[in-house]
Amino acid sequence: MRILIVEDDAVLADGLVVGLRLKGFTPEPVRTLADARAALETSDFAAVVLDLMLPDGSGLDLLKALRANGIGTPVLLLTARDQTRDRVDGLDAGADDYLGKPFDLDELSARLRAILRRREGRAAPVIQWNGLVLDPAAQSGAFHGTDIRFSRREFAVLHALIERPGHILSKSRIEDRLYGWQEDVESNTIEVHIHHLRAKLGRGYIETVRGLGYRLAPEGGPRACP
Structure with a gap:
């Protein structure tokens, strides 16, 4: 953030x-x-x-x-x-x-x-969605009860997506959240983070919405992209 x-x-x-x-x-x-x-x-x-x-x-x-x-x-x-x-x-x-x-x-x-x-609009210190639990204070997460290690950037991407899991976040919006004014960002940096997260959570957990950005799959499984 x-x-x-x-x-x-x-x-x-x-x-x-x-x-x-x-x-x-x-x-x-x-x-x-x-x-x-x-x-x-x-x-x-x-x-x-x-x-x-x-x-x-x-x-x-x-x-x-x-x-x-x-x-x-x-x-x-x-x-x-x-x-x-x-x-x-x-x-x-x-x-x-x-x-x-x-x-x-x-x-x-x-x-x-x-x-x-x-x-x-939440009171709990952890954020949960579809088997994923994120703890912003500890910068840690678990998926279906199993602890998973995320890099700082991976955690930040997930945190951004899980705040509003049904909404699409553009690549530029995610970049703005992760990187400061003076930090250089490679053109495929967000795609690399998403790739690593899918390797840890399953390919369908984060959906690509063509031309718009990314969102978390709904509870119960991924849906077809529009």
Whole structure:
């Protein structure tokens, strides 16, 4: 999942990028409100991790603008301003969660997973479909009761598909979810991931919808492609 990191401290931002990537996220860092606005106008993000004190203003202004424009992207405020009044103001302005600095990366990751679960309309920490069980916290999976090892990218592809198993995801949409702005993506990368997943789950588990993308087969087995 692509996460926008709005943080002007370069060392902290770099640490967040490395740490969140290991937790299965695709973090994109920016350092100013202007860059954050530009990123949100041109790209889709699953969530935003937002500092309040930025070189060109307050992150609270960005949050209020998002909500005023009807944009419901989950926002987690991550800031050194951690007094009760600050937390209340942030949450009342539309933040989904609030975490003070210093913080623990495991807690930040858990809070991000929690707000993403709420956005997806589910409460359980694991996701299940047609014999497959994915645990985003552990980045692990099982298929009909047997543990299966997935690479980080394979897991991300499955996670994207299982969130809405009846819907088709285009190749470009999957690429956007898996890869950052500065990462080179080979033209057949997604096809390779799909090939490896089919080898582990069965050829019919992930369907190719010609000209459109991919979807998980319905419960009970694959269906004919349109």
